[in-house]
Amino acid sequence: MSRHSSLEFREDIRKMPYRTAQIRLVASHPEVYEPCDDSFLLVDALLSDQANLLHHQPRVCVEVGCGSGYVITSLALILGKQESGGVYYMATDINPHAVSVARETLNAHGIDADLVITDVASGLDKRLEKLVDVMVVNPPYVPTPEEEVGCDGITASWAGGEDGRSVIDKILPVADKLLSDRGWLYMVTLTANNPSEICLQMRRKGYASRIVLQRSTEDGQGSMIGSLLSQFPRFPFLTHGDSKKN
Amino acid sequence: MRLLTHNMLSSNIKGVTNGFPLALEVTKLVTKPVDFNPDFLKNMLLKVEWKALVEASRAMGYAELPEQTEPSMVESEEFLRKFHHALLELHLEEGSLVCPQTGRKFPVCKGIPNMLLHEDEV
Structure with missing residues (x-):
């Protein structure tokens, strides 16, 4: 059930002309999830949204579950050096080995970011409330027995419990709390996670959503989806439409 | 770990109501120069708990921050440079963060705080 990497996929992505974030993996650990299809999907989603991100001018960017640090490093490179020192990057992971690897990855690319070993954003949720402009999450989404969720080591990086939703359902209210009034959440899901239900749930809390990127999974059984959930003020026409319907 | 993150x-221990700010125990600190960005600092000044930053910077051996801020201070480059140094250039490399209510220590190793809780603290 683990999420294996596909070399072909990596080759494909290397050829993509718009790829600006070439991340060198400078460290690895047997208990740390290496960047795979889903990481690439998330980074490609961010890349394809680069113009919007630059226009958005986020001040505070947080990644929950950073693993090797591939995504947060890419996000920092995508937002670019012209805003040098202008963005506060912070990333968390429950796996201490992952955070050490992420440290190496960030250092190797000259990105100033702080890392915290914690479960989702525990210990940060009070003070970071309504401060986060961009949150990125590649959650553990693989449907597994519930007891595998949050295990030690690499299992925590993919074990998602029933429908792969256990950790996602824990992250969504945290995201809702931390995101600023103009906050955006980029998240990877599988078809099996019922992303339309996730969007509906977040819509009730005032978030618009759109699929940024969608790709078939290796087994061909479904899709991996990179979605953007954003606070409604970005899409005033949607708020109006919605209130009329209700 | 920068003082911005501090x-x-x-403290995220179950039942703790006054978990902020965490006290600093400094075993090793490092200073890393970063680019000065006044706009970023002005923005962050609105988000930072000033008193906590003043105390934390003192624990790190830096006593240059004023006790209180006034809106006019953002026009002073001298003030912003001090704020910049305290917020972004001082790193707690080794030490701990101490819960103000329980005294529980959260270790900081290689600049990374570990906020994971024991089973009886969740």
Whole structure:
């Protein structure tokens, strides 16, 4: 059930002309999830949204579950050096080995970011409330027995419990709390996670959503989806439409 | 770990109501120069708990920050440079963060705080 990497996929992505974030993996650990299809999907989603991100001018960017640090490093490179020192990057992971690897990855690319070993954003949720402009999450989404969720080591990086939703359902209210009034959440899901239900749930809390990127999974059984959930003020026409319907 | 991040952390132990700010125990600190960005600092000044930053910077051996801020201070480059140094250039490399209510220590190793809780603290 683990999420294996596909070399072909990596080759494909290397050829993509718009790829600006070439991340060198400078460290690895047997208990740390290496960047795979889903990481690439998330980074490609961010890349394809680069113009919007630059226009958005986020001040505070947080990644929950950073693993090797591939995504947060890419996000920092995508937002670019012209805003040098202008963005506060912070990333968390429950796996201490992952955070050490992420440290190496960030250092190797000259990105100033702080890392915290914690479960989702525990210990940060009070003070970071309504401060986060961009949150990125590649959650553990693989449907597994519930007891595998949050295990030690690499299992925590993919074990998602029933429908792969256990950790996602824990992250969504945290995201809702931390995101600023103009906050955006980029998240990877599988078809099996019922992303339309996730969007509906977040819509009730005032978030618009759109699929940024969608790709078939290796087994061909479904899709991996990179979605953007954003606070409604970005899409005033949607708020109006919605209130009329209700 | 920069003091900016210290300013965002609270004790997350179950039942703790006054978990902010965490006290600093400094075993090793490092200073890393970063680019000065006044706009970023002005923005962050609105988000930072000032008193916690003043105390944390003192624990790190830097006593240059004023006790209180006034809106006019953002026009002073001298003030912003001090704020910049305290917020972004001082790193707690080794030490601990201490819960103000329980005294529980959260270790900081290689600049990374570990906020994971024991089973009886969740």
